[in-house]
Amino acid sequence: MYYDFDEIIPRRNTRSYKWDSTDDDRVLPLWVADMDFRTAQPVVDALARRVQHGIFGYVRVPDEYYAAVTGWFARRHGWHIEREWIVYTSGVVPALSVIIKALTRPGDGVVVQTPVYNCFFSSIRNNGCRVVTNPLLYEANTYRIDFNDLERKTADPSVKLMLLCNPHNPAGRVWSRDELRRIGEICRHNGVKVVADEIHCELVYPGHTYTPFASIDESLLQNSITCLSPSKAFNLAGLQIANIVSCDEAVRQAIDRAININEVCDVNPFGIEATIAAYNEGEEWLTQLLDYLKGNYNFMCRFFRTFLPQIPVTKLEGTYLVWTDCRALRLDSDTLQARLLEQAGLWLNSGTMYGAEGEGFVRWNIACPRSVLHEALMRFRSFVESLSANR
Structure with missing residues (x-):
């Protein structure tokens, strides 16, 4: 099927946060x-079928949902996620917040690589933690990681987590396997868990390859938590659904408690249907x-x-x-x-x-x-x- 991305689809006066946050029609x-x-049309069709049912009560997340998520990452990225590793929630930002709540105490340090997605800062501070910056180095119209600085920052025993953005927003980098491995080794050596925000993982251009951080080796899988969602790749952000992936049962239990404390444990029927359709047919x-x-x-x-x-x-x-x-x-x-x-x-x-x-x-x-x-x-x-x- 051919998709016409040149088509102008009016969004003003649709309650769009992007378009309707100003009354000035010229903006x-x-x-x-x-x-x-x-x-994608299969997503639209799946949502239309759900709407036709006409009842929108509380839902259970079905087996088909987990199969769609695990199947997609196995096919496209060679990452074999076990069903029990997945904890669903209402978005990647709520996911980051509950992970920080689950794995830190107020006053702990959390590393971020600036310039970086602004909600990283609020998720850290809202949980009473400190932002610890590992500034990226800007050279020749791109960015690279200052690994010496990262080693110094993670060596501080009060630093407990690193929020990794891959692909990186707004730097546009897709971190290489070698870069990710070095991040992982530094953090593991210093007892710092890596929280990989991989929401943009499908949006990678020729010549570059997205590598799931947790797929590199067993030690990095054990020392990381990954946040995923189809929302950026398939334009589904308003449907409020995301997944937290961790192979560590104790970590998942702590995250599950934090999800319930933050009351972001429920997802909506449309997010489920859209995820299944996007990953199976998109x-x-x-x-x-x-x-x-x-x-x-x-x-x-x-x-x-x-x-x-x-x-x-x-x-x-x-x-x-x-x-x-x-x-x-x-x-x-x-x-x-x-x-x-x-x-x-x-x-x-x-x-x-x-x-x-x-x-x-x-x-x-x-x-x-x-x-x-x-x-x-x-x-x-x-x-x-x-x-x-x-x-």
């Missing part, structure tokens, strides 16, 4: 990480999506090289979130975001949302029809040219 929102594409759609997203990224890079060469575009190995280095504009990120919204009607994310290391950068969500991306780029270009003219 183009390329900020929050959901896509402006209709999801691969063709995902293949076409990745090709389109890569085309969007290439289009964006050509635009910047031609019209805005002073603004580097970070290399994108995975996700649909593009990180641009705007320091040449001599505006701090928050001011740049505000002025783009006010003067150009373009809503991007300020880099400082992702930590102090994001200063001078902005994040773009390119999961939209190419014509929308082109309009956003034209607005950005006009803003930059106006900025230069007025200096």
Whole structure:
């Protein structure tokens, strides 16, 4: 089946968080990480069948759900997940929060690699823990890990966890097997458990390979917990479903207690049906999506090289979130975001949302029809040219 990702599907006035968080109809929102594409037809069909039943009470998670999840990761990624390792919950952010609650005490340190997804910070602080940063090193329009710093930070006995983002949001890195192994060895040596947020794992481009952290070897499997969801890859974020994977029964029991304390133990019938359909029948759609997203990224890079060469575009190995280095504009990120919204009607994310290391950068969500991306780029270009003219 052919999917038309160029189709404009109006989202304004649909209670969309992305589109309806402003009353200004001229605003183009390329900020929050959901896509402006209709999801795979098998998912739509499965949800339609569920709607036709007309009763939406409490549900049990069926065997088919676990089979869909385990089958997908075995087929696509060679990772054999046992059914009993899976604990379902309502989202990856709630998952991160309950894992931190289960495995730390207030005052403990949790390592993050900045710039990084902003909810990492809130999940740590909401559980009374300390954010410990292992800043990524920005070189040649990409990022690498400062392993010496990671060794120093994890050697602190008060540091108990590391939140690993793979693929990394917003840096766009898909960490290699060797990089992941070294992270794992450092953390295991220092008694630090790795919590791998792999929500973007399907959004990886040619030349790069997603490696599930827990699949590398038995020691890393034993010393890690993985958070997964079909929400980013299949545009299902509003259906509120995710999975926590741990082979350690004691860890799962602690997480289950925390899930009940946080009261995020129930999922909805639509999330279950969508997950089954996406993992069993959505691969063709995902293949076409990745090709389109890569085309969007290439289009964006050509635009910047031609019209805005002073603004580097970070290399994108995975996700649909593009990180641009705007320091040449001599505006701090928050001011740049505000002025783009006010003067150009373009809503991007300020880099400082992702930590102090994001200063001078902005994040773009390119999961939209190419014509929308082109309009956003034209607005950005006009803003930059106006900025230069007025200096």
